[in-house]
Amino acid sequence: MLKTFKAWLRGSRLEWIDEVPKFGDQQIQVHVTFLENEPALEAKSRGRRMAEILNNLAKSQTLNVDPVAWQREIRQDRSLPGR
Template sequence: MLKTFEAVLKGNILEWANEAPKESERPVKVYVTLLEEDSSLSADIRRQKVVEILQKIADTNAFASVNDPAEWQRDLRQDRPLASRDE
């Protein structure tokens, strides 16, 4: 099982934030993913943006031709092949 270690990159130096891997005495191959900082938008503003987006989708009337949503969904599911199964 792979272990994940939290670190901070300062210039070209990687500083372990908590526990360091045992191999840290020698060069270690690492992958670094830069995480986005928390959004400065408040929950209310994000919620309002979601409402606006959903309203735009509703305004397009994309599913007007669907008479029976349950039947439409069943048909959609039948079109997809299942992994590891013969057809």
């Protein structure tokens, strides 16, 4: 079973918060995972705000483009060099 130990990282040193692992002076390999401090609620509210902005943009019809005409214009044949 794996044990988890809490620590503060200060510069290049870990300072144990709760229980201290008992490894003596032995050098051990560790894996440190930094967790994001951003609250989940804030991320959800940003998503809702983005959806609201996209809905407003769709309703405003500022990008009123006929997709078939746009595709025809983009795919117009051009003269080939040397022919």
